[in-house]
Amino acid sequence: MSDLRVRFAPSPTGYLHVGGARTALFNWLYARHFGGTFILRIEDTDTERSTQQSVDAILQGMEWLGLDWDEGPFYQTDNFPLYKQHVQKLLDDGKAYRCWCSQEELEAKREAAMAEGRKPKYDGTCRHRQDQPLDQPFVIRFKAPEEGETEFSDLIKGRIAFPNAELDDLIISRTDGTPTYNFCVVIDDALMRISHVIRGDDHVNNTPRQIQLYQALGYPVPIFAHVPMILGSDKARLSKRHGATSVIAYRDMGYLPEALNNYLVRLGWSHGDDEIFSRQEMIEKFDINSVGRAPSVFNPEKLNWLNAHYIKQADPARLAELLKPHLATHGVSDTSAADLAGVVATLQERAQTLEEMAERALFYYQAPQAYDEAALAKFDKPHLAAVFTVVAAKLTAAQPADAAAVDALFKELCAEHSWKMPQVGQPVRVALSGSTQAPGIGEIVMALGLAETIARLERAKERVA
RNA sequence: GUCCCCAUCGUCUAGCCCGGCCCAGGACACCGCCCUUUCACGGCGGCGACGCCGGUUCAAAUCCGGCUGGGGACGCCA
Numbered sequence: 001m002s003d004l005r006v007r008f009a010p011s012p013t014g015y016l017h018v019g020g021a022r023t024a025l026f027n028w029l030y031a032r033h034f035g036g037t038f039i040l041r042i043e044d045t046d047t048e049r050s051t052q053q054s055v056d057a058i059l060q061g062m063e064w065l066g067l068d069w070d071e072g073p074f075y076q077t078d079n080f081p082l083y084k085q086h087v088q089k090l091l092d093d094g095k096a097y098r099c100w101c102s103q104e105e106l107e108a109k110r111e112a113a114m115a116e117g118r119k120p121k122y123d124g125t126c127r128h129r130q131d132q133p134l135d136q137p138f139v140i141r142f143k144a145p146e147e148g149e150t151e152f153s154d155l156i157k158g159r160i161a162f163p164n165a166e167l168d169d170l171i172i173s174r175t176d177g178t179p180t181y182n183f184c185v186v187i188d189d190a191l192m193r194i195s196h197v198i199r200g201d202d203h204v205n206n207t208p209r210q211i212q213l214y215q216a217l218g219y220p221v222p223i224f225a226h227v228p229m230i231l232g233s234d235k236a237r238l239s240k241r242h243g244a245t246s247v248i249a250y251r252d253m254g255y256l257p258e259a260l261n262n263y264l265v266r267l268g269w270s271h272g273d274d275e276i277f278s279r280q281e282m283i284e285k286f287d288i289n290s291v292g293r294a295p296s297v298f299n300p301e302k303l304n305w306l307n308a309h310y311i312k313q314a315d316p317a318r319l320a321e322l323l324k325p326h327l328a329t330h331g332v333s334d335t336s337a338a339d340l341a342g343v344v345a346t347l348q349e350r351a352q353t354l355e356e357m358a359e360r361a362l363f364y365y366q367a368p369q370a371y372d373e374a375a376l377a378k379f380d381k382p383h384l385a386a387v388f389t390v391v392a393a394k395l396t397a398a399q400p401a402d403a404a405a406v407d408a409l410f411k412e413l414c415a416e417h418s419w420k421m422p423q424v425g426q427p428v429r430v431a432l433s434g435s436t437q438a439p440g441i442g443e444i445v446m447a448l449g450l451a452e453t454i455a456r457l458e459r460a461k462e463r464v465a
Numbered sequence: 466g467u468c469c470c471c472a473u474c475g476u477c478u479a480g481c482c483c484g485g486c487c488c489a490g491g492a493c494a495c496c497g498c499c500c501u502u503u504c505a506c507g508g509c510g511g512c513g514a515c516g517c518c519g520g521u522u523c524a525a526a527u528c529c530g531g532c533u534g535g536g537g538a539c540g541c542c543a
Binding site: 009010011013043044045046048049050099103106107110113114115116117118119120121139154157160161162163166167168171173174175176178180181182184185200201202203204205206208226228229231233235236237263266267268269270272273274275292293294295296297298299301302303304305306308312347348349350351360375407410414420421422423424425426428429430433435436437438439440441 | 466467468469470471472475476477478479490491492493494501502503504505506507535536537538539540541542543
């Protein structure tokens with residue numbers, strides 16, 4: 001195993017969304033590609049908003065996508081003593097100071113600065129304060145360098161530099177003594193010996209502050225790679241109003257994990273003109289240098305296409321298991337009437353999601369209550385009755401063993417009665433499924449079984465009589 | 466407002482680093498045709514982009530500058 005160590009560090013304040021999932025995937029792929037270590041760390045220092053429920057949801061999402069971690073999950077709340085030691089160290093070294101400015105004061109100063117067109121940064125009031133009223137509430141700020149610039153070479157974006165004058169003295173410890181995000185990440189990444197920090201674009205601005213912290217603490221600075229954001233169709237940051245953003249929601253809508261992974265890996269990353277990647281191919285081909293610098297728009301249509309592709313490829317037995325909950329929501333909990341894997345096989349080329357497949361599979365388990373009257377109206381009643389009678393008789397006599405045999409029977413019977421295929425195909429299809437949109441008749445007959453097929457033909461015959 | 470980042474078909478993208486092979490390739494979506502017992506699958510074809518303006522060069526999607534547009538950050542959130 002190499003020294004390469006990466007991490008995915010979500011905050012448990014909600015579900016695992018597709019943006020986070022992609023970040024996790026890129027980290028995972030990078031680690032697997034180089035034989036490194038993938039670490040999962042829960043950033044729960046915001047004790048107000050963090051919930052166990054969110055932790056569970058995130059873990060569930062990761063597991064569903066198959067993003068297994070080598071170490072963790074670690075919780076930052078378990079490291080509070082560690083952070084305190086480091087805060088103290090900075091205080092002792094004169095690299096941090098206590099600040100008694102109230103939130104209201106700061107808020108007012110920010111607004112004033114914005115109004116005047118200045119950057120709303122902390123003005124350093126307490127930086128040189130002499131009295132230390134320790135009985136009054138205070139926060140601890142990092143004493144950031146005021147001149148020069150902080151730069152780094154981003155694996156995706158190249159060189160990025162910030163004038164230090166743009167950065168202010170950030171709070172590293174709150175009034176209640178808990179450490180803040182920017183401080184914790186640095187301590188954790190340093191102590192966990194994270195070599196590459198692959199994270200969302202929205203952290204670019206935090207990077208120079210974190211670099212200054214690494215330097216102040218005497219820790220080596222990791223290599224950064226900032227992945228551009230995922231946007232919604234209106235080019236605004238992807239959010240709920242663009243549709244589902246939760247990974248688990250996609251599972252529940254009937255998407256396969258391999259489809260979501262494949263979609264996500266191609267969002268912002270490419271390998272020539274390749275579109276389909278197996279898990280193994282992703283690992284082999286993934287390369288951080290090929291990640292684009294521009295943000296990308298989430299396109300559900302393409303996800304549908306990939307999902308349809310993987311549904312076609314999937315093992316019917318596996319799909320059958322995954323389909324059950326979807327059938328259940330449509331009132332079908334007993335699937336013993338027709339072989340479910342067989343049913344699935346007839347629908348694999350016709351469904352983009354498992355939910356859609358379930359809807360299309362319903363007729364196998366619920367004999368049609370109504371028929372497509374418009375389709376039936378194209379034929380006169382004697383013809384329909386004749387077709388149903390002849391087909392039922394033929395099926396009974398021949399006992400076909402597979403779909404091809406059934407189809408052969410139909411050709412035979414057309415010849416015998418000088419009917420055109422559509423004249424018998426459509427009525428039978430409607431009799432069996434209720435609709436004209438259905439799998440091939442041979443496939444339906446085999447999945448339904450001869451007895452049920454004939455029963456449905458009889459029922460249809462009574463209806464048209 | 467300030468700072469940071471970004472800019473090829475509607476969307477995801479190849480090409481850009483190492484200018485000419487690009488009057489720009491692939492994929493999704495859309496349209497048409499074919500296949501066909503329906504619906505699909507599949508096959509074939511079509512529509513469709515280098516944001517704008519300058520510069521460098523024999524030659525620019527590719528290099529440089531400006532503009533415009535978009536995104537992000539500016540929290541005792543992460």
